[in-house]
Amino acid sequence: MPESALNDYIPILLLTGFAVSFAAFNLVVSWLLGKKGTSNPDKETAFECGMVPLTPERRRFSVKFSTVAMLFIIFDIEIVFLIPWALKFRELGMFGVIEILVFIAVLMVGWWYCVAKGAFDWSPAGRSRSGNQAVRFTSGTGTQPSGGGALSERAVADRVES
Amino acid sequence: MNETVFYFATTLGKIVVFTHLALILAALMVLGERRISAVMQSRLGPNRVGYGGLLQPIADALKFFFKEDVVPGQVEKVLYILAPAITVIPALLTIAVIPFGPALTIFGTEVPLVIADLDIGILFVFAIASLGVYGVVLAGWASNSRYPLLGGVRSSAQMISYELVLGLSVIGIFMSTGSLRLLDVVAAQQDGVWFAFSQPLGFLLFVICAFAETNRLPFDTPEAETELVAGYHTEYSSMKFAMFFMGEYTAMFVFAALISTLFLGGWDIPFVTAEQLAAWGNWGSLLGFVSFFTKCLCFMFFYIWVRWTIPRFRFDQTMALGWKVGIPAGVANIVATAFILLPPGTL
Numbered sequence: 001m002p003e004s005a006l007n008d009y010i011p012i013l014l015l016t017g018f019a020v021s022f023a024a025f026n027l028v029v030s031w032l033l034g035k036k037g038t039s040n041p042d043k044e045t046a047f048e049c050g051m052v053p054l055t056p057e058r059r060r061f062s063v064k065f066s067t068v069a070m071l072f073i074i075f076d077i078e079i080v081f082l083i084p085w086a087l088k089f090r091e092l093g094m095f096g097v098i099e100i101l102v103f104i105a106v107l108m109v110g111w112w113y114c115v116a117k118g119a120f121d122w123s124p125a126g127r128s129r130s131g132n133q134a135v136r137f138t139s140g141t142g143t144q145p146s147g148g149g150a151l152s153e154r155a156v157a158d159r160v161e162s
Numbered sequence: 163m164n165e166t167v168f169y170f171a172t173t174l175g176k177i178v179v180f181t182h183l184a185l186i187l188a189a190l191m192v193l194g195e196r197r198i199s200a201v202m203q204s205r206l207g208p209n210r211v212g213y214g215g216l217l218q219p220i221a222d223a224l225k226f227f228f229k230e231d232v233v234p235g236q237v238e239k240v241l242y243i244l245a246p247a248i249t250v251i252p253a254l255l256t257i258a259v260i261p262f263g264p265a266l267t268i269f270g271t272e273v274p275l276v277i278a279d280l281d282i283g284i285l286f287v288f289a290i291a292s293l294g295v296y297g298v299v300l301a302g303w304a305s306n307s308r309y310p311l312l313g314g315v316r317s318s319a320q321m322i323s324y325e326l327v328l329g330l331s332v333i334g335i336f337m338s339t340g341s342l343r344l345l346d347v348v349a350a351q352q353d354g355v356w357f358a359f360s361q362p363l364g365f366l367l368f369v370i371c372a373f374a375e376t377n378r379l380p381f382d383t384p385e386a387e388t389e390l391v392a393g394y395h396t397e398y399s400s401m402k403f404a405m406f407f408m409g410e411y412t413a414m415f416v417f418a419a420l421i422s423t424l425f426l427g428g429w430d431i432p433f434v435t436a437e438q439l440a441a442w443g444n445w446g447s448l449l450g451f452v453s454f455f456t457k458c459l460c461f462m463f464f465y466i467w468v469r470w471t472i473p474r475f476r477f478d479q480t481m482a483l484g485w486k487v488g489i490p491a492g493v494a495n496i497v498a499t500a501f502i503l504l505p506p507g508t509l
Contacts, residue, residue, distance in 0.1 A: 011173045011278040012258055012286075018177055019254035023247035023405070030401030035230040044235035046307035047396050059308070065315045068481070072322040075489070079329040082496065083285070086336040089500065097500050104493055111489060120485040122478030 067119055078107050172273050180277060184257050187458075188411035189219035195466050202470045223404065231400040234307070241304035246402045249297030249409035255290045256416045259283050261344050263429045263451035264436075266444055275451065276345065283344040284332060287420065288325070291375070294413060295321045298384070298394050301406070305397040313393025316477060317377060317384030323484040324374035324381075330492025331367035334499040335424055348428035352436040358425040363495040365425045367488060372417040374484065376410060378465055380472040381480055414465060415458065422457035429454040 037043075046053055085092070085100050092099075114120065193208070193215060200207025209215040233242065261276040280286050295318050302314015335357050336342060339350045351357060358365045374381040385393030395406045422428060429450030431439070439446040475483070 008278060008280055011177065012255070012280075014173060015177050015181070015255060015258050015277055016251075018181060019251045020247075022181075022254065023250045026250075026401050026405055026408075027243065027247065030227050030229075030231055033227045034400055035228065037230040037232065043232055046234060046236050046305070047391065048308065049391070053308075059311075061311065061315050065319050068319045068323060071485075072326065075326050076322075076329065079326060079333075082330075082333050083336065083342070086333045086496075087340055087342065089337045089503070090340060094504065097504060100500070101497070104497065108490070108493065115486060120481055122481045 064119075064122060071114060071119060074110070075107075078103075168269075168271065172268065173277065176273075176275070176277050180257055180260075180262060181254055183262075184254070184412050184415050185408070187415050187462075188408060189223070191411050191414065191462055192222070192407065193218050194462070195469075198463070198466045199470060226401050226404040229400040231402065234305075234397055236306040237397060238304040238306060241300045242397075243402070245297050245301035245304055246398065246405035246409070247297075248300060249294055250405050250412070252290045252293040252297075253409045253412035253416065256287050256413075257419075259286050259344055260416070260419045260423060261348055261428060263454055264439055264447045266447045274345065275447065279343065279345060281341075281343050283342040283347075284336075284420075284424070285342055287416070288329065291413070291416070292322075292325055294409065297406075297409065301398070302394040305394070307397050309391045309396045310394045313384045313390045313396070316390075317394060320377070320381065320384060320477075320480055320484070321375055323481060324371045324488070327367055327484055327488035327492050328371040328375065330489065330496065331364045331371065332424060333492075333496050334361045334364045337496075337499050337503055344423050344428075347424060348430065349436070351427040352430045356425060356427040356430070361425070361495070361499070363491060363498075367492055367495070368421060368425065370483075370488070372414075372421060373465070373468065374480070376414045376417055378414070379469040380475050382474060383477045383480055414462065418458040418461040418465075419454075421461055422454055426457045 081103070082100070085096060089096060196218075197207040197209070197215060207215065208218045211217045211221045233239070258277045259280050261274065263275040265272045265274045267273070298317045298321070299314050302310040302312075302317070305311070305314075335347060338357070338360070339347050341347070347357075354360070373379075377384050384390070385395070390396075395403055398406065429439075430436075431449065431453045439450055442449065
């Protein structure tokens, strides 16, 4: 076997093959063995607790989900920067600790800003404890999505609040 | 015997044994969950198939295979079919770097009981485990239905939030070991104390994240029955439905194994040193293997215990715990570890 840094990953490749074929096996076998039922209108519609769906299914959802996704990317990269430091922690000694304290301080300022802005407040306006309702992330002055339901009710509440 | 042939034979053997172990354990966990839940609620649970219901998972699997595979009309076919596969595959892949026991000696060659001894170890687990989010999101999106969509976006927000805390909680360990390789982490604990004792805050955060990442109670808002029917797998039936469960329970096993490895000493047996274990040869390996699995099983019981102890959090509470408590606590753990581990003279 030729020496290569990637040799460590040969088992991963084999395991991937195994995992993919396991998943494919399940899908194919259940397709082959499964009962072939007849089609009817009720089976074709989306599950709605027995009601006939009135509105399109793919409604808008709270913008907070994308805010969280963006914040995740930023913070995750910061954490990736911490790992090499952690591995070389003993060699770097006090110098490394001071450096990382500065880094963490900057990180936590960003974190504190997000908290103060209410980026992590998911509860309806009245129930939040942060007491900083006026500057919530979602309460822009732009038009809100027009769909009904709990999420846009929350959006309306936010707008009223601001 | 040719060295390359031997290498491939042992690797394939390890893959087959460990993945089957994980899948069987996942199946038994489903049964265990039903039986233990039943005991906690003063009822019997499934006890008819096989001795004490032991064959129930097999009966369930057969039934799933023969069920009609209903694909509703509104779904996006390709993604809808791919989503359960995308949930199962990463769960199985993460088993690769988990050390199951001390090295076995076969025909005079040492074979470590880990499928791939990667030097990035735990990073590989995080990278692959986060792919599991895609399965959930795609299931929610492709179902093109109300409850799955809500469950899918909730689940993704929750899983990525707790991934941050997960990442922060283990950095203290790497500061002590200076290595990401899981075999080194176990070796460090055999020489010293278990990281559960030297890193109590990191341990607590990691356990909380294990619950949140696997969507277990008290963090199971993505599939909260009372509000979202079944969350992202509402529109799934037959084996596709079962595959989500397989993925989820395998992920639970992986987290139990990670906690055993990172914080509970891996295969380390209390009061037995690594040299003593090595002196027993392959029997020592077997003992280590048993020790490792005992820890995993204890933690898996803990999963079920917590499920019937703590009620479900609201979604805003889940997110607040992750972002407002988890992140500062993780950072505080790193800073505290830094000052404790620094040699006294350098301050």
